[in-house]
Amino acid sequence: DAGVTQSPTHLIKTRGQQVTLRCSPKSGHDTVSWYQQALGQGPQFIFQYYEEEERQRGNFPDRFSGHQFPNYSSELNVNALLLGDSALYLCASSFLGTAYGYTFGSGTRLTVV
Amino acid sequence: QQQVKQSPQSLIVQKGGISIINCAYENTAFDYFPWYQQFPGKGPALLIAIRPDVSEKKEGRFTISFNKSAKQFSLHIMDSQPGDSATYFCAARRTGANNLFFGTGTRLTVIP
Numbered sequence: 001d002a003g004v005t006q007s008p009t010h011l012i013k014t015r016g017q018q019v020t021l022r023c024s025p026k027s028g029h030d031t032v033s034w035y036q037q038a039l040g041q042g043p044q045f046i047f048q049y050y051e052e053e054e055r056q057r058g059n060f061p062d063r064f065s066g067h068q069f070p071n072y073s074s075e076l077n078v079n080a081l082l083l084g085d086s087a088l089y090l091c092a093s094s095f096l097g098t099a100y101g102y103t104f105g106s107g108t109r110l111t112v113v
Numbered sequence: 114q115q116q117v118k119q120s121p122q123s124l125i126v127q128k129g130g131i132s133i134i135n136c137a138y139e140n141t142a143f144d145y146f147p148w149y150q151q152f153p154g155k156g157p158a159l160l161i162a163i164r165p166d167v168s169e170k171k172e173g174r175f176t177i178s179f180n181k182s183a184k185q186f187s188l189h190i191m192d193s194q195p196g197d198s199a200t201y202f203c204a205a206r207r208t209g210a211n212n213l214f215f216g217t218g219t220r221l222t223v224i225p
Binding site: 004031048102 | 147206212
């Protein structure tokens with residue numbers, strides 16, 4: 001039973017660059033939510049994708065964008081990287097656009113230098 | 114502005130003891146309160162969840178106590194084991210929304 005798969009696991013980027021993170025949801029799930037977890041903090045909601053549309057967005061700038069594909073997988077793109085974007089980026093999958101029963105991936109650790 | 118306030122930041126408990134983690138919220142529109150467990154290098158995993166129409170929910174050694182009038186809820190881990198050593202997050206969902214607000218986490222260490 002495949003859980004949530006995220007890639008890559010670690011990434012180092014230079015300030016100003018762009019990055020793309022990828023997520024494959026748990027089998028049977030059709031909704032992907034992205035969260036940013038700074039060191040020592042709880043996850044913060046970036047946005048949710050359901051039926052290939054962004055359904056809800058947290059308090060993140062437009063530099064953060066995403067996409068969901070017909071197979072329910074998703075990408076998170078961050079442009080013009082800042083040092084403060086360094087964090088663990090978590091993908092959570094669920095069903096029917098809800099926040100119930102999230103299954104989280106192990107995350108992508110992004111370091112901006 | 115932290116929507117869900119969690120305490121303590123860290124907790125050390127002897128094996129076999131009871132671990133208690135507390136959370137408080139202000140928004141009365143919250144209608145779903147899950148707890149997540151996170152091990153180093155892993156994503157959070159759902160442990161147990163409760164809705165505000167129930168005052169207590171128990172699953173194995175884990176119990177959520179919910180006080181709607183005080184807008185507080187807590188996680189109790191009975192017979193704590195070294196394998197329970199992890200970071201625990203409380204969270205809440207607002208009615209009609211499809212995201213969770215997380216607390217800042219509690220790092221639990223269970224000493225053998």
